[in-house]
Amino acid sequence: MIITLPNEAPKGLIGEVNAKIAASGNTSNVDRGEKTTVVGVRGFVSPQLEEEMRAIVGEANVRRISEPYKEASRTFHPKDTVFEVAPGIMAGGQNLLLAAGPCAVESLEQTLEAAEAAQKAGAKVLRGGAFKPRTGPYSFQGLGEEGLEILAIAKERTGMPIVSEILSPDDIALFEKYGVDILQVGARNVQNYTLLKALAHVKKPILIKNGLSTRTDVWLQSVEYLLSGYDGENHNGGGNPNVILCSRGVDFGSDASKYPMDIAMISHLRTKTHLPVIGDPSHQAGYRDKVIDVGLAMIASGAGGLEVDVHLNPKAAKVDGPQALSFNQLQLLFSLGTEIWEIRKKLPNNYRSYDATLTQ
Ligand code: PEP
Ligand code: MN
Numbered sequence: 001m002i003i004t005l006p007n008e009a010p011k012g013l014i015g016e017v018n019a020k021i022a023a024s025g026n027t028s029n030v031d032r033g034e035k036t037t038v039v040g041v042r043g044f045v046s047p048q049l050e051e052e053m054r055a056i057v058g059e060a061n062v063r064r065i066s067e068p069y070k071e072a073s074r075t076f077h078p079k080d081t082v083f084e085v086a087p088g089i090m091a092g093g094q095n096l097l098l099a100a101g102p103c104a105v106e107s108l109e110q111t112l113e114a115a116e117a118a119q120k121a122g123a124k125v126l127r128g129g130a131f132k133p134r135t136g137p138y139s140f141q142g143l144g145e146e147g148l149e150i151l152a153i154a155k156e157r158t159g160m161p162i163v164s165e166i167l168s169p170d171d172i173a174l175f176e177k178y179g180v181d182i183l184q185v186g187a188r189n190v191q192n193y194t195l196l197k198a199l200a201h202v203k204k205p206i207l208i209k210n211g212l213s214t215r216t217d218v219w220l221q222s223v224e225y226l227l228s229g230y231d232g233e234n235h236n237g238g239g240n241p242n243v244i245l246c247s248r249g250v251d252f253g254s255d256a257s258k259y260p261m262d263i264a265m266i267s268h269l270r271t272k273t274h275l276p277v278i279g280d281p282s283h284q285a286g287y288r289d290k291v292i293d294v295g296l297a298m299i300a301s302g303a304g305g306l307e308v309d310v311h312l313n314p315k316a317a318k319v320d321g322p323q324a325l326s327f328n329q330l331q332l333l334f335s336l337g338t339e340i341w342e343i344r345k346k347l348p349n350n351y352r353s354y355d356a357t358l359t360q
Contacts, residue, residue, distance in 0.1 A: 002076060003039040003053055004061050007032070014039065016056055024049040031078050040065075040076035067272075069220040071227035071239070077274040083242045085205050086161030086181045089124050091244050092276035096341045097305030098334050099125035099163055103282070103320040104132050104140065105147035113312050115154040117327040122334035125182065126151070126160040127307055131167045132319060133188045140318040148178035155179065163207055163307070169198035180204065185222075187212050187248060187283075196225035205242035207307070209280065212251040212259070219245070220273060244276045245269060246307055247298070249284035257294070258286025258323075266301045271352070278305035281333075282323045288314070291325055292333045299337045302344070306337065 003017055014030070014037060021028045021041055026049065029040040041049070045064075053062045067073045082092035091097045100118035105111050105128040115126050130147025132140065143150070151162045161181035166172070167189060175183055182205045189195055190211035199206050206226055210219045224230075229239025247266055249259030261284050262268075269277045279298030281291045295306050311317045311324035325333065348354060 001041045001045045001050060001053070002063050002065060003041070003057055004063070005037050005039070005057060007035060007037060009037075009057075013057065017053065020049065020052050020056065024052075029077055033078060038076075038078050040070075042071070067220070068217070069224040069273075072220050072223045072243075072273050072275060074272060074274050079274060081241070081274045081276065083205065083276075085125065085242075085244075089161060091205070091242075091278075092304060094345065095276075095304060096299070096338060097125065097244070097276065097278055098123050098308075098337070099127045099278075099305065100308040100310045100325075100330055100334075101127035102129075102311050102317070103309045103324065104129045104318055105143055105150050106140075106318050108150050108153060110311075110313070111150050111154050112157060114310050115158050115160060117312060118310050118330065119158050119160055121310070121327060121331040122338065123308075123330075124160065126154055126158065126162045127164070127184075127309075128154070128162065129165050129319070131165060131171065133165070133167055133186055134319075145174055145178075148174060148180065151180070152178040155181075166195070166199070169195055172198060172202060175204075176202075182207050182244070184246075185209065190214055190219060190222050193222075193225060196222055197229075197231075200226050200229035200239035202240060205244060206240055207244045207246050207278075209246045209248045209283075210250065214250075216265075216268060216272060223273070223275065244278060244305075245273065246278050246280050247284075247303070248280040257284060257290060259284050261294075263297070263301065266298060266303045270302050276304050277302070278307060279303040280307045282307075282309035282320070282325070286323050288323055288325055288329065291323060292329060292336075295333045296337055296340055299340045300344070304341075306333070308333065 027042045031038045080093040100123040102114045132142035155162050163182035164180050165184040165186045185208040187209045226243050227239045249261035254260040281295035285291050285294045309324045310330045314321040314324040
């Protein structure tokens, strides 16, 4: 349920609304906009509380949230969520979060050279998979704990925070031990609800990809597992508020890209959720000759960041060599991407409903 009040409403009214919400055992999110203040009530809303709200603020100002992903929805939380992924590095809002690194951590040398290249090209976060979810059992599965150890060394040398994919709740302690800054949920685990429930209680931010065949509402319900921390009894959130969505395309036949992505996907996500949304042009395109175009298009359509594969010797890469950018390509993508992001800031706030003929 959300309660929308004009900002000129009597001061005591929001206090009264919040007191009633607290007395019912619920908590709330108060979002003050330019003209209205939106109070989102967390958790299960009893008919009694709904009735009380309607009595205090009037029928027209009380609305049930229809999306099955309340905490993740923009309706509940109209303003962009902005948070620090590591000291001084922000996600969401006006911030552009640039992450790059090898698809998989293969050795200390390979990871360090990719990390240094990524940093020089403008990346603020180092990516690298230690646990790789592979389609076939005979493919390289990642170095596991040794990979996390290598990432920790790269982090110490470069000062870059690290993002790495987690496959099992059993590994959370290991990720904490090696100081992984952002835990990634990959396309193959978006509907691994046991993993999502466990990650709801981790103190680090989560980067969650879309699944290979998840529609947006299914993906956002997975995000809801992370945000709500709902355990069947606790209706009041208490999950992990720091979640980044990363769009990476879906498994649908195309001879242009490996995982085609709806060109409106990022725009759509940004209307549906207040959380930071970034894109992964490497796994989307699948081939390096298209990654720059796709990455720039992602930013142009509203992606507040990118996660990109880079490898200094892609022919020798154990995973995803054909999609890895060279240092020069990464630098091009990040520098032009940053310019495009700045140009986007010229869009008026109401551009989605903007109609020049109506305003003249
Ligand atoms: C990855 O980023 O290394 C990865 C495996 O991505 P995805 O889960 O999107 O396939
Ligand atoms: Mn990969």
